[in-house]
Amino acid sequence: MKLFGEYDVVVVGAGMTGVVASITAARQGARTLLIESSGLIGGLITGGRLTKPTGVVQPGVYRELITRAARYGGADPQTQRSYWGAYTGVFDAEVMQRVIIDALEETSVEVLLFAHATGVIDDAGQVKGIQLHTKEGPQLVTAHTVIDATGDGDVAALAGAEFMMGRDDGLMQPMTSYFRILNVDVTALAEDCQQHPDDISELVVPERATSNADHVLTFFATGFTQRIAEARDSGFGWIVPRNSITMKAGMLPGEVNVNVTRVQGNALDSRLRSRAVLEIRKQAYCAFDFLQKYVAGFADAVLLDVAPVLGVRETRRITGDYTLTELDVTNEARFDDAIGLCNAPIDIHEPGGERAIMRGVGSGYGIPYRVMLPTGIEGLLTAGRCIAADPVAFGSTRNTPACALTGQAAGIAAAKAAEEGVNPRGLRVSEVQSELRALDVVLGTDASDRLAEATNTAAAS
Numbered sequence: 498m499k500l501f502g503e504y505d506v507v508v509v510g511a512g513m514t515g516v517v518a519s520i521t522a523a524r525q526g527a528r529t530l531l532i533e534s535s536g537l538i539g540g541l542i543t544g545g546r547l548t549k550p551t552g553v554v555q556p557g558v559y560r561e562l563i564t565r566a567a568r569y570g571g572a573d574p575q576t577q578r579s580y581w582g583a584y585t586g587v588f589d590a591e592v593m594q595r596v597i598i599d600a601l602e603e604t605s606v607e608v609l610l611f612a613h614a615t616g617v618i619d620d621a622g623q624v625k626g627i628q629l630h631t632k633e634g635p636q637l638v639t640a641h642t643v644i645d646a647t648g649d650g651d652v653a654a655l656a657g658a659e660f661m662m663g664r665d666d667g668l669m670q671p672m673t674s675y676f677r678i679l680n681v682d683v684t685a686l687a688e689d690c691q692q693h694p695d696d697i698s699e700l701v702v703p704e705r706a707t708s709n710a711d712h713v714l715t716f717f718a719t720g721f722t723q724r725i726a727e728a729r730d731s732g733f734g735w736i737v738p739r740n741s742i743t744m745k746a747g748m749l750p751g752e753v754n755v756n757v758t759r760v761q762g763n764a765l766d767s768r769l770r771s772r773a774v775l776e777i778r779k780q781a782y783c784a785f786d787f788l789q790k791y792v793a794g795f796a797d798a799v800l801l802d803v804a805p806v807l808g809v810r811e812t813r814r815i816t817g818d819y820t821l822t823e824l825d826v827t828n829e830a831r832f833d834d835a836i837g838l839c840n841a842p843i844d845i846h847e848p849g850g851e852r853a854i855m856r857g858v859g860s861g862y863g864i865p866y867r868v869m870l871p872t873g874i875e876g877l878l879t880a881g882r883c884i885a886a887d888p889v890a891f892g893s894t895r896n897t898p899a900c901a902l903t904g905q906a907a908g909i910a911a912a913k914a915a916e917e918g919v920n921p922r923g924l925r926v927s928e929v930q931s932e933l934r935a936l937d938v939v940l941g942t943d944a945s946d947r948l949a950e951a952t953n954t955a956a957a958s
């Protein structure tokens with residue numbers, strides 16, 4: 498098989514986790530390749546329009562990217578506050594791609610797009626590289642350390658790692674794709690939300706906002722549950738299996754991005770995955786019709802597009818040296834080997850049901866290094882969505898601030914492992930932690946660890 502190249506660190510998956518991991522590894526001096534099966538950089542945060550970090554984004558590459566995007570007017574640099582805790586503001590997906598590309602080039606990360614990882618180079622449980630499917634046919638890349646940032650844990654599964662899927666009954670959080678609406682009167686929409694507090698469960702409205710421009714990247718609302726019920730009762734053909742709608746204002750005045758579509762099932766099932774894409778579009782058209790008919794501000798609106806990347810919330814979670822649990826997350830656990838404190842709430846879209854559940858996690862919990870080490874496999878770190886967590890803890894760790902923490906720690910660990918000629922499991926975690934401390938990351942090792950206080954500019958319900 499053709500050899501594409503030899504690297505210190507190979508990162509598979511160019512979502513936000515892989516982007517953060519590869520830039521971090523390259524900054525540590527590692528010769529780094531970032532592999533992506535699609536033609537898009539950023540994964541869900543760009544192609545899926547998941548542009549609102551749920552939780553505070555800690556210092557490091559992700560926060561730098563948001564700061565850079567803000568310089569183009571493409572991000573809200575303020576920390577906002579909702580009823581469950583503080584979060585970093587919304588950004589624009591295309592501006593985010595722009596600043597990611599700049600950052601990858603500045604750090605000399607080599608990017609290989611349209612290359613799907615189909616296998617690993619395995620030497621008795623030691624991952625030594627990746628098999629790829631490319632337009633030129635199958636190819637190999639070798640690496641001292643591989644980072645699985647595929648979200649789905651594809652590489653870990655190909656390496657024979659054990660993994661978990663869903664709850665005890667096997668059900669997983671549903672798939673959802675955002676859709677984008679233009680020409681919304683967001684001022685009228687915000688007033689409508691404020692006038693119907695019983696129908697809105699979460700609302701963030703900038704102070705003294707009187708025009709669409711004032712709401713850019715800031716307005717956020719969840720609810721409309723009563724109106725959905727009333728519409729159903731009055732014969733409106735609501736085909737969406739969800740009883741609430743979440744929406745956030747985009748970068749264009751009058752742009753609103755809507756999260757409501759929902760398809761249940763296993764996103765690794767190819768037939769179901771394809772059906773989900775078509776079904777989600779039909780649900781988006783239905784929800785748009787509902788908004789035009791029942792919610793103020795949408796009368797002259799236009800449905801622009803459905804996000805191009807299917808929004809997969811949950812698939813594999815690897816079995817790791819430690820599994821983060823619901824109790825760890827809710828009891829604000831601290832760990833000696835923590836690589837970042839995370840305050841992302843437990844955000845669960847009910848597997849098999851209609852509800853969306855948000856539970857705050859107080860001052861947050863430490864994410865242990867061990868959740869990135871797939872049991873029994875060497876030479877491989879997992880980062881992002883597929884780390885070792887139980888289904889409830891996963892409701893928090895799937896959020897982008899947590900994915901960024903693991904991506905960053907994995908990038909440092911992979912580069913150090915390559916430099917020292919050891920496996921990530923053999924590395925002294927204190928070495929990774931001291932690099933993270935130098936970046937001002939709050940680790941979550943001590944009870945006194947706290948994330949920086951919010952500079953709150955928003956009203957929240």
Ligand SMILES: Cc1cc2nc3c(=O)[nH]c(=O)nc-3n(C[C@H](O)[C@H](O)[C@H](O)COP(=O)(O)OP(=O)(O)OC[C@H]3O[C@@H](n4cnc5c(N)ncnc54)[C@H](O)[C@@H]3O)c2cc1C
Nearest residue numbers: 510512513514534540541547551614647648673808881897
């Ligand atoms: C509908 C929805 C709403 C969400 N809402 C929020 C929110 O409000 N706030 C928040 O913080 N988080 C939210 N999340 C969660 C968050 O967006 C994701 O968990 C996070 O972006 C995952 O990033 P990632 O880089 O780990 O994975 P992804 O963005 O999925 O990136 C993985 C990349 O790997 C590539 N890949 C996969 N398999 C292979 C392979 N075999 N070979 C090569 N490449 C491969 C994919 O093409 C993709 O680009 C939401 C998620 C969804 C789906």
